[in-house]
Amino acid sequence: MKVIFVKLQSDGVTTLIAENALYVLDFSGSKKGALNLVFEQEGVSAEIVGLYAVREKEHFDFETIATHKAPNTSCVTYVRGVLFDSGSSNYIGKILIDKRAQQTSSFLENNVLVVGNATHNNSQPILQIEADDVKASHGATTGRIDPSQVYYLQSRGLNAKESEELIVQGFFESLLAKISDEKIKSAVAANLGIKHA
Amino acid sequence: MQAKKKNLHINADYKSKFGFNVDAKYAFKSKKGLSEEVVRQISAMKHEPEWMLDFRLKAYETFKQKPTPTWGGDLSKINYDDIYYFVKPTDREERNWEDVPVEMKNTFDRLGIPEAERKHLAGVKAQFDSTVIYSSLMAELEEQGIIFLSTDEALQKHPEFFTQYFGKIIPPADNKFAALNSAVWSGGSFVYIPKGVKVKRPLQAYFRINAMNMGQFERTLIIADEGSEAHYTEGCTSPVYTEDSLHAAVVEVIVKKGARFRYTTIQNWSGDVYNLVTKRARVEEDAVMEWVDGNLGSRLTMKYPSCFLVGNGAHGEVLSIAYGGEGQHQDAGGKMIHIAPNTSSQIVSKSISANGGRTSYRGMIAVTPLAANAKSRVECDALILDSASASDTFPVMRIDNSSANIEHEATVSKIGEEKLFYLMSRGLTEAEAMSLIVSGFIEPVVRQLPLEYAVELNRLIELEMEGSVG
Numbered sequence: 204m205k206v207i208f209v210k211l212q213s214d215g216v217t218t219l220i221a222e223n224a225l226y227v228l229d230f231s232g233s234k235k236g237a238l239n240l241v242f243e244q245e246g247v248s249a250e251i252v253g254l255y256a257v258r259e260k261e262h263f264d265f266e267t268i269a270t271h272k273a274p275n276t277s278c279v280t281y282v283r284g285v286l287f288d289s290g291s292s293n294y295i296g297k298i299l300i301d302k303r304a305q306q307t308s309s310f311l312e313n314n315v316l317v318v319g320n321a322t323h324n325n326s327q328p329i330l331q332i333e334a335d336d337v338k339a340s341h342g343a344t345t346g347r348i349d350p351s352q353v354y355y356l357q358s359r360g361l362n363a364k365e366s367e368e369l370i371v372q373g374f375f376e377s378l379l380a381k382i383s384d385e386k387i388k389s390a391v392a393a394n395l396g397i398k399h400a
Numbered sequence: 401m402q403a404k405k406k407n408l409h410i411n412a413d414y415k416s417k418f419g420f421n422v423d424a425k426y427a428f429k430s431k432k433g434l435s436e437e438v439v440r441q442i443s444a445m446k447h448e449p450e451w452m453l454d455f456r457l458k459a460y461e462t463f464k465q466k467p468t469p470t471w472g473g474d475l476s477k478i479n480y481d482d483i484y485y486f487v488k489p490t491d492r493e494e495r496n497w498e499d500v501p502v503e504m505k506n507t508f509d510r511l512g513i514p515e516a517e518r519k520h521l522a523g524v525k526a527q528f529d530s531t532v533i534y535s536s537l538m539a540e541l542e543e544q545g546i547i548f549l550s551t552d553e554a555l556q557k558h559p560e561f562f563t564q565y566f567g568k569i570i571p572p573a574d575n576k577f578a579a580l581n582s583a584v585w586s587g588g589s590f591v592y593i594p595k596g597v598k599v600k601r602p603l604q605a606y607f608r609i610n611a612m613n614m615g616q617f618e619r620t621l622i623i624a625d626e627g628s629e630a631h632y633t634e635g636c637t638s639p640v641y642t643e644d645s646l647h648a649a650v651v652e653v654i655v656k657k658g659a660r661f662r663y664t665t666i667q668n669w670s671g672d673v674y675n676l677v678t679k680r681a682r683v684e685e686d687a688v689m690e691w692v693d694g695n696l697g698s699r700l701t702m703k704y705p706s707c708f709l710v711g712n713g714a715h716g717e718v719l720s721i722a723y724g725g726e727g728q729h730q731d732a733g734g735k736m737i738h739i740a741p742n743t744s745s746q747i748v749s750k751s752i753s754a755n756g757g758r759t760s761y762r763g764m765i766a767v768t769p770l771a772a773n774a775k776s777r778v779e780c781d782a783l784i785l786d787s788a789s790a791s792d793t794f795p796v797m798r799i800d801n802s803s804a805n806i807e808h809e810a811t812v813s814k815i816g817e818e819k820l821f822y823l824m825s826r827g828l829t830e831a832e833a834m835s836l837i838v839s840g841f842i843e844p845v846v847r848q849l850p851l852e853y854a855v856e857l858n859r860l861i862e863l864e865m866e867g868s869v870g
Contacts, residue, residue: 286802302787315799321769322802330793332812335784340811345799 204250206384211236211265221249221276227387228253230263231394237266242276242304252378253282256371256395257290257322266295269311271304280311281378285371285395288319295327296341302333311341316374318348318367372397430486436460439583442486446552446586449559459572459582466576472762473700473729478674483646485584485617541599546630547592548603551619554590561592566621569652569708570680577648577676581617588618588649593628593659602631602664602850620651624659624687633664633850645673647698653681655689657711662690666853669698671727677703685711685740692848694721694857695730704762706735709743709771719845720749721857724757724789733763733780733794738771738804749780750842753789760792767804774801778808783815783841785834 205224209217213233219226221242226249228238240251255263269278284292298309315324328341348370356366375395382388392398430438439460443453468475541548547558555562572582589605624630647669655661661681669675675698681689691705707716718734730753736745751759761780782791793810815837823833839846839858846854 305787317802317804320802322799324797324799326797326799326808328793328795328808328810330782330791330810330812332782332784332792333790335787335789335814337784338811338813340809340813341793342807342809343795343797344808345797345804345806347803347805 204383206382206387208384208387208390209238211238216266216268220244221247221278223248225249225381225383226251227382227391228255228265228267229390229394230255230265231390234261234263235265237268239268239270240278241270241272242278242307243272244276245273246275247273248277250381251278251280251282252381253280254284254375254378254391254395255292256285256287256397257292258287258396259319260289261291263290263292263294265293266297267311268297268299269309271298271300271307271309274304275306276304277308278310280309281381282311282313283316283375283378284314284324285316285318285374286322286324289321290319291323293325295329296343297329297331298339298341300332300334300337300339305334305336307334308338310339313341313343314374315345316348316371317345318371368397430484432484433481434460434483434485434580434584438485442584442586445486446555448555451563452555455567455572456583456585459579460584462572463576463579463583466573466579468576469702472702472731472760475674475676475700478646486586541603544597544599545594546597546599547590549590551588551590551621552586554621558590558592561590561621561623565623565652565654567652569654569682570650570678575678578650578678581619581648581650581678585617585619585650587616588620588651589622589632589634590620591622591624591630591632593624593630593661595625596627597625597630598628599630602633605632605634616645616647616649618649620649622651622653622661622663624653624655624661626656627658628656629660631662631664631850633666633853635666635668635853645670647673647675647677649677649679651677651679653679653689655681655683655687655714657685658687659684660688662692663705664692664849664853666694666696666849666857667698667701668696669701671697671699671725673698675701675703677701679703679705681705681707681716683707683709683711683714683716686713687711688715688717690717690719690848691734692719692845693732693734694845694849694853695732696723697725698728698730700729700731702731704733704735704764706737707745708737708739709745709774710739711743712740713742714740715743716745718747718749719848720747720751720761721842721845722749722751722759724751724753724759726755726757729758729760731760731762733761735764736766736776738765738767738774738776738801740770741772742774743771744775746776747778747780748844749778750845751780751782751791752785752838752841753782753791754785756786756788758790758792760794761810762794764796764798765806765808766796766798767801767806769800771801772803774804774806776804776806778810780810781841782810782812783838784812785815 207224207226208229210229211233213235216237216239218239221240296311300307324345326343328343353366439456570578572579683689689707695701705718716736722730722732724730734747749761753759765776767774784791791812795808820833
C-alpha cells in the first residue's frame with residue numbers, strides 16, 4: 204500500500220483528501236497538530252498510523268479526524284504511544300460519518316503504554332454518526348507495562364531497562380510492520396528511539 | 401441490500417397510552433416565573449429553617465449568574481418565566497390510601513399499578529406534583545431504623561442530616577441546573593440506612609408530573625451508613641403537555657465504608673420535557689455504588705450519574721440505557737472520578753436511536769495522582785435503526801497516575817441484515833425479529849433491573865415496535 208508521511212503543523216489542521224493509502228504521522232518536527240483525512244470519493248479505503256514515544260517532560264498534543272463524506276469508504280486509525288517518566292500526552296481521535304456516507308466502516312484503536320512515573324494521559328475518542336448503515340467503533344486503553352513480562356525477561360538475563368525497551372519495541376512492532384516504505388519506517392523507528400526488525 | 405424504511409415509534413402513541421392529565425385540586429400554586437419572592441414563598445410555605453432559606457437565596461443568585469451550558473443539547477428554548485416553580489396538590493401528606501384524593505387514585509390506576517402491588521412493595525412513595533402525598537412505609541423498615549421520607553418532611557424531623565450532608569456532594573454552584581434545583585427544590589426522597597442494615601426489597605418512589613408547564617425540582621438525599629446495603633428505585637411516566645416542561649432534579653448519595661447502594665431510575669418522559677438531572681455519589685472505603693439509569697422519552701435529557709471514589713478500594717458502576725425517538729435527544733452517560741488508591745469503576749451504556757432521534761454517550765474517567773492502581777472499564781454500544789437518526793460518543797479519559805489500567809470501547813451499528821434474515825427465516829416477522837434483537841441488545845442492562853421494571857421496559861419496547869415496523 205502506498206505510504207504517505209504526514210508532518211504535523213503545530214499551528215493548525217492538516218487536511219488531506221483520502222486516497223487508498225497508509226498515512227503515517229511524522230512527529231519529527233512538531234509534536235502538536237491535527238490530521239483531518241476527508242473521504243470524498245466513493246470506495247476509498249485508508250489507514251492512519253500514529254506512533255509516538257514521550258520522553259522526559261515532553262508533551263504530545265495531537266488529533267486525528269476521519270471524516271467520511273462519501274459512501275462505501277473505510278478507515279482504520281491506529282494510535283499507539285509510550286509514556287516515559289513525566290511524559291504527558293493529549294490525543295483526540297474523531298470519526299465523523301456524514302448522512303451521505305452509507306456503507307462506511309471506520310475504526311479507531313488507541314493504546315497508551317505507561318512505562319515511567321508521574322505521567323499524564325488524556326484520550327478522547329469521539330464518534331459522531333449521522334448515517335445508519337455503518338460500522339463504527341473505537342477502543343482506547345491506558346495501562347502500565349506488565350510487571351510479569353518485565354520479570355520474565357529479567358529472568359532470561361536482561362536488565363530492567365533492556366526488558367522495558369524490548370517490550371516497548373514489541374508494542375510498536377506490529378504497526379511498524381504495516382509501513383512498507385523502508386525509509387519512512389526507519390524514520391519512525393528512529394523518532395521512537397527503538398530498534399526495528 | 402436496500403435498507404427498508406423502518407418506521408419505528410417508541411412512545412409515538414404516548415398521548416393515548418399515558419397522555420392524560422387529570423384535574424388535580426391544588427392547595428397552592430406559586431405564580432409563574434422565578435424571582436426572589438417565589439424562592440422566599442416556597443421556603444415559607446414549607447416552614448423551613450432560616451439556613452435553608454439562605455441556601456436557596458444564594459443558589460438563586462448562583463443560578464442567575466451561571467451561563468447556560470453550550471454543549472450537550474439545545475437548551476436555548478427553555479423559558480424560565482413560563483414555569484410554575486412550586487405546586488402543592490393538597491395541604492398535608494397522606495399516609496393512608498383511603499385519604500388520597502380520588503383524581504390522584506385515578507392517576508395511579510391509569511398507570512396500572514394496583515394498590516395491592518404497592519402494599520406488597522416495601523415503602524412506596526409516590527410523588528404527585530411537587531409534594532409527596534402518599535407514602536407508606538412497611539413496619540419492618542421502621543423497625544430497622546431506616547428513615548424513608550419526603551425530603552421536606554425529613555428536613556423538619558431530622559435536620560441534623562441536612563446540616564451535615566445537604567448540598568455537600570452537589571453544591572449549588574456545580575452547574576446552572578443544580579443551582580436552580582437548590583433554589584426551588586421541593587419533594588424528592590430522603591433515605592437513611594443505619595449501620596449494618598441490609599434492606600432486601602427495593603425502596604420505591606413513583607414520580608408523576610401533572611400540571612401544565614410545571615417544573616419538577618425534586619431533591620433526593622441518601623445516606624447508606626457503614627456496612628449497609630440497599631436498593632432505591634424510581635420510575636416515571638409523565639403525561640403529555642403541549643408546552644415545554646422542565647425537570648431539574650438533584651440526587652446526592654453518600655455510601656459509607658463497606659456499604660453497598662444501588663439507585664435505579666427508569667424515566668419515560670413525554671416528548672416535551674427537558675430532563676436535566678445532576679446525580680452524584682460519594683463512595684467511601686470499600687463501598688460500592690451502582691447507578692442503573694434508563695432514559696426514554698423527553699425532548700432532551702442531559703444526565704451523567706457520577707461516582708467520586710474517595711476511599712481506598714471503592715467501586716462505582718453506571719449501567720445506562722437510552723432510547724431517542726422522534727424529536728428526542730438523549731445525552732446521557734456517566735462519570736467516574738478516582739481519587740483514592742485501588743479504586744475501580746465500570747460504565748456500560750446501550751443506546752438506541754430511531755425516527756430521527758439522537759443519542760449521545762458523554763462520559764468521563766478521571767484518575768488523579770493519588771489514585772494508585774485504579775482500574776476502569778467503559779463499554780458503550782449504540783444501535784441506529786434508520787437513516788434519519790444519529791448517534792455520538794464523547795468519552796474523556798484523563799489519567800494522571802502512571803499505575804492506572806483504563807479501557808474504553810464503543811461501537812455504533814445498525815441491526816445486522818443477516819441477523820434479521822436469520823430470525824425471519826425461522827418464522828418471525830420483521831417487527832418481531834427487530835424487537836428480539838433490540839431486547840437482546842439491551843439485555844445486559846435490563847437483567848440488572850428489579851423484575852417489575854424489567855418487565856415494564858421490555859413490554860414497552862416490544863409493544864411499541866410491534867405493528868409499527870414495515
